[in-house]
Amino acid sequence: MKKENHDLTNDKHYFLKLIIVLTIVYIVDEIASNMNSSMQPYVLIDLFKIPGGNVLSPEYAKAVSTATILSIPGYCFMFLTPFYKALADKWGRKLFLIINTTMMGAGLLVCFLAPNYYLYVVGVMMVTFVQTNDMQVMYIMETAPEQHRAKLCSITKAIALAGVSLIGVCRKYFYDPSVISSWRYVFIIPAILGIAVGLGSIPFVKETPVFLKHKNELQENKEAKKEKGSQGGVIEAFKYIWKNKQMRSICFAGFVFCLATGITAYYTTITAAANSAGVLSNADIDLFMIVYPFINAAVTFVSGFFSDKLGRKMASVLLSGIAAVGLLIFILGARLGWGGLTIALGYGIFIGGLWSVSDTVVLVMTGESTPTHLRASVIGTNSMISGLGSLAGIILMVVGMNIVGSGNVGLLSLATTLPFMILAMIMLMRNVKETNGTDLSSMEDL
Numbered sequence: 001m002k003k004e005n006h007d008l009t010n011d012k013h014y015f016l017k018l019i020i021v022l023t024i025v026y027i028v029d030e031i032a033s034n035m036n037s038s039m040q041p042y043v044l045i046d047l048f049k050i051p052g053g054n055v056l057s058p059e060y061a062k063a064v065s066t067a068t069i070l071s072i073p074g075y076c077f078m079f080l081t082p083f084y085k086a087l088a089d090k091w092g093r094k095l096f097l098i099i100n101t102t103m104m105g106a107g108l109l110v111c112f113l114a115p116n117y118y119l120y121v122v123g124v125m126m127v128t129f130v131q132t133n134d135m136q137v138m139y140i141m142e143t144a145p146e147q148h149r150a151k152l153c154s155i156t157k158a159i160a161l162a163g164v165s166l167i168g169v170c171r172k173y174f175y176d177p178s179v180i181s182s183w184r185y186v187f188i189i190p191a192i193l194g195i196a197v198g199l200g201s202i203p204f205v206k207e208t209p210v211f212l213k214h215k216n217e218l219q220e221n222k223e224a225k226k227e228k229g230s231q232g233g234v235i236e237a238f239k240y241i242w243k244n245k246q247m248r249s250i251c252f253a254g255f256v257f258c259l260a261t262g263i264t265a266y267y268t269t270i271t272a273a274a275n276s277a278g279v280l281s282n283a284d285i286d287l288f289m290i291v292y293p294f295i296n297a298a299v300t301f302v303s304g305f306f307s308d309k310l311g312r313k314m315a316s317v318l319l320s321g322i323a324a325v326g327l328l329i330f331i332l333g334a335r336l337g338w339g340g341l342t343i344a345l346g347y348g349i350f351i352g353g354l355w356s357v358s359d360t361v362v363l364v365m366t367g368e369s370t371p372t373h374l375r376a377s378v379i380g381t382n383s384m385i386s387g388l389g390s391l392a393g394i395i396l397m398v399v400g401m402n403i404v405g406s407g408n409v410g411l412l413s414l415a416t417t418l419p420f421m422i423l424a425m426i427m428l429m430r431n432v433k434e435t436n437g438t439d440l441s442s443m444e445d446l
Helices: 012-047 058-091 094-113 117-131 135-143 146-163 165-174 180-200 209-220 222-227 234-243 245-265 267-276 282-310 312-336 340-367 372-404 406-431
Strands: none
Touching: 012 058, 012 094, 012 117, 012 135, 012 146, 012 165, 012 180, 012 245, 012 267, 058 094, 058 117, 058 234, 058 372, 058 406, 094 117, 094 135, 094 180, 135 146, 135 209, 135 340, 135 372, 146 165, 146 282, 146 340, 165 180, 165 282, 209 372, 234 245, 234 372, 245 267, 245 340, 245 372, 245 406, 267 282, 267 312, 267 406, 282 312, 282 340, 312 340, 312 406, 340 372, 340 406, 372 406
8 A cells, every 4th residue: 555645844835834824723723712811801791781891890790700600511511622632533633623723713703693691601612612622733743843843833822822912903993892792893803714714724734744654554554553442532541641650740730730820711800900990091901902912922932942942841840930920010010000011011921931831731741742543632631631720720710709809809810820830830840751852753652
């Protein structure tokens, strides 16, 4: 049987086109992922009819609690994530890159049309279910030269994060505080973009060379297929995680670290509370929403160079420290009225470091610690585990907000973020082996 050409990276034109397409997909992913949290106060004020639109009111705090409770059934779909992602080990990466991107756009369209919060949650669930799969990251990991893997992941993500400023631009030009339903128009352009990019990527993207090589090896060697059980699967993924000390340690560290991410669902509540308190103006918030994605992108850009140069573990510790400094600047800046540019700098540094560490642990180190026939399945399973950590962090924030009030949610976030970040880094350094430089096409259990 004639083998397919797996080394697509030798085709420089194709590789360039692939990276461009994956970068655009990444932009859609990041915009869709950030849209709900970016527009949260305005959605809640409209759909829950908050009197006077005051985010410091008890009604707003109650709306946050109700919205979180309504969202919990959606998080239950995370248990299906490993089963869904495992299909990429059977049917390939391309199909799910297309499905996921199109679904993100469709979910945003549902949010745009939603007449009430129940249907709005359906749209958010559609986005959440597919965006945790990060198929574009797996494409880069399985296509890029190993010595540049983390750099290409961080460069493409940095460009995508800069694209999140489109939310701020749309908010500035389409959202009118005097027309409470005008938040909907912020969703429409990203929705159309997601659907168009998902369908438009069909002729431009080929299957990854690592997957094709593994597929042909299984076809040519039935014993290899029997030995490995199958091309992935959730049960096999859980078995691998349970039996493999490296993956167990990565999952535990990732879960604890993701407990620190609860604040990212409520950062606009912090800025809106500062606006209601009179320390930040609408112009400050407009500037914040447009600028912070570029700071986030800059931190994410350099994170890949740190990761390839220092190793995954040391880079994670360094980036966690950078994130902690950024969080302090953001919280104090919003509370004391330091202006839109300062809080944009702080929040951009914070989430740039935070999500770079999360991606390194949950996606990159997991992928570099797992054989090809289980890679998508194990990454999907670990994404579910880390997602449960994020959910627990969100619940912790909501419970705390109802105790201390939405005006103090910034200080609350410090208490629920920094300890988990520190603990996760201790676990990572003590229990996880370095994975930098792993050959994905030939690796077996560590």
